[in-house]
Amino acid sequence: MDKEFILRHLKKEHLAGNEGLSEIAEMSGLDIVKDLFRNHETMRDLYIPMLNNNKELMKEVIKKNKDKFSICQLANMTGLTRKRIEKLIDEVERNN
Secondary structure (H helix, E strand, C coil): CCHHHHHCCCCHHHHCCCHHHHHHHHHHCHHHHHHHHHHHCCCCCCCCCCHHHCHHHHHHHHHHHCCCCCHHHHHHHHCCCHHHHHHHHHHHHHCC
16 A cells, blocks of 8 residues: 555545544644554554643653742643642652
């Protein structure tokens, strides 16, 4: 199969049966969807978690910014609760 040949014909209408890919095309553009087809064609389901659900990423953000911003500011910037920020600060400080 010549993927590039086929992908030249891909339109948003062709994604109607796939809610996830339709949403990506709508928000990020059809070129992103084409890249997914090029590189991840056999993925059965597409799950992209919210960034603030990635604990290790949030710990890194907190570690690098806990002295620059207040707990309230960090909560607003990360979407986490103040209580969760305080817990992550405690974990970060215990691991240093």
